[in-house]
Amino acid sequence: MRAPFVTSLASLLVAATGAAGGAADGHGTRNVILFVGDGMSVATVTAARIFEGQQRGETGEENYLAFEEFEHVALVKTYNTDMQVPDSAGTMTALVTGVKTRAGVLSIGPDAERGVCGGEETHVETIAEQAEAAGFKTGIISTARFTHATPAALYAHSADRNWEATTPDEACADIARQFVEFTPGDGIDVAFSGGRAMFLPNAVNDPEYTFRNGQRIDGRNLIDEWLSAHSDRHFVFDQAGFDQMPASGQLLGLFEPSHMQWEADRSGDPGGEPSLAEMTKRAIEHLRNDQGFFLMVESGRIDHAHHAGNAHRALVDTVAYADAVGAAVEATDPAETLIVVTADHSHTMTIAGYPGRGNPILGYVAAGGETQKDVAGNVYTTLSYANGPGATDAATAAREKLSPDDVDYIQDAAVPMFVETHGGDDVAAYAHGIGAEGIRGVMDQNEIYDVLANALFGGSN
C-alpha cells in the first residue's frame, strides 16, 4: 500500500500559490533538495564508501558516506517506458515530473516520439516550473554541461536530449534557449555548472578558453540575453568570479565550455572552478528565504567515468558528491527541509573476487598477504565492468603500464565496447527531513517526484 500521496498535486499547488508566502500560509518554510548521482549504482556507493574510509587510513568497509546516515532508504526501479536499461533523460524526467517516459526525451510524455518536434501538448510540468510558479526560489547545479540531460529536464521540454544548441525543426527551441526563455516565476535563481559553449555564438571565442568557440549557429549570445532580460542578474565563469558573486539577484555560473572537471582533475584547471560542495553551500545561502526553495544538485560525471571504464574518477566524484550532501545537511534545518539523495540509473561496475578486509578497493584482489590469480595465472582487480573499453586490446596494453590505483587506470571488462553501458539494476534513494518517510520499500522512479512535491507544496510540518 502506498497511501500518503493521494492528495492531488493540483490542489496542493492551489494551496501554495494562494498564500502570500510559506510563513503566511501556516506551513512554514519548506525546502527540497534533490541530489542526483548520475550513474551512481549501489556498487558505486559501496566502493566509494570503502575508498573514502581508506583515504583516511582506515580499512574502509565500516565507513558511512554522508547520505548513508539518512534514516529512510528505498530501492528504485529505473526503467524507461521503452527501455529495460534506461538513459538519463527519461529517468530524470521521471524524477522531476512524476511521469515515466521514453529514453532520450526531456520532460515530455511517453506518447511523443524521440527526435520528432511535437507541440506543447506533449510537455509535462517539472517541479522547478511548479516551484517557480508557486513563488519558491529555485536552483540547479551540475558538474556536467547545463544543457546535458539531467539539469535540462528541469527547465526544458525537448523531444531529443541532443538538441542542446540547435534543433532540426524551428518550431522546437533548443535546450539552451529554453533556459533563457523559461517563463514560470522570475526564472531559475541559481544555476552553476559547465556547458558555456552552448550559450555562445560560434563566431565568438570563449571568454576563458580563447581558442574555443561557442556552439550556437544561430549567432545568439544567450548569456548576454539572459543578463539583459532582468536587472539583477550576474554571470561568472571561473573561481575568482564565483568567490565574488553578489549576495542578491540571480546567479549563472558556467565554469567550463563543456563539462566541468572531474574532482580528481579539478585542481589542474587553469581558470579554477568550485567543488560540488562549494557550489551547493553557496546555492543554499543564496536561495534561503521565508517561503522556501527547490534545489537540484547533480554529480554528472560519475556516469562519464564509468562509461570510460575508469573506476578511480567515478569513486572520487562519488566522494565529492557525498561531501556536497554533507554540506547541505549542515546548512539546512531538517524541520523545514527534505533532502533526497538518489541516482538516475546504474552502471555495470562490480565488486568481486575474495579480497581480504581492508584490501585497497582500487587494488588487485589479495587476502592474507596473497595476491590472487585467475585461471591464466594473472592478477585481477576487485573492481571490474561487465562491458566497456576495459576489454579492448588497447586498454589491456595500457593496464600493464599502470598501477591499478592510477587515476587513468581502465578496469578490466568482459564484453569489449568502446563505451561502457548503463546498468538496469535498481538504484538506491536516501532521505532526510520533512516527508522523508515517503522514501521506502521498492519504488518506481516517478514516485520520488510525489515525495518531493508533497514536501514542497503540500501537507503541514
Ligand SMILES: [Zn+2]
Ligand atoms: Zn550515461
